[in-house]
Amino acid sequence: MFNHLNLQDKVIATEEKFNIGSIINQALIDILITKKIISEEELVNYIGKIKLQQEIFFDGTKKTV
Numbered sequence: 900m901f902n903h904l905n906l907q908d909k910v911i912a913t914e915e916k917f918n919i920g921s922i923i924n925q926a927l928i929d930i931l932i933t934k935k936i937i938s939e940e941e942l943v944n945y946i947g948k949i950k951l952q953q954e955i956f957f958d959g960t961k962k963t964v
Contacts, residue, residue: 931937
């Protein structure tokens with residue numbers, strides 16, 4: 900029983916960390932756009948490049964030898 904509760908606490912802690920990280924990232928993005936350090940278009944383009952790189956990376960790991 901203790902191990903189950905401990906695991907559940909770890910899952911909740913991980914979710915909280917993810918949510919806090921998401922909030923911080925959104926705040927930083929808002930600041931960058933508001934201060935005109937980066938435009939929304941540049942941000943969208945950069946995110947697209949990152950997604951493409953991830954797809955290329957993960958497709959390479961799924962291939963069988």
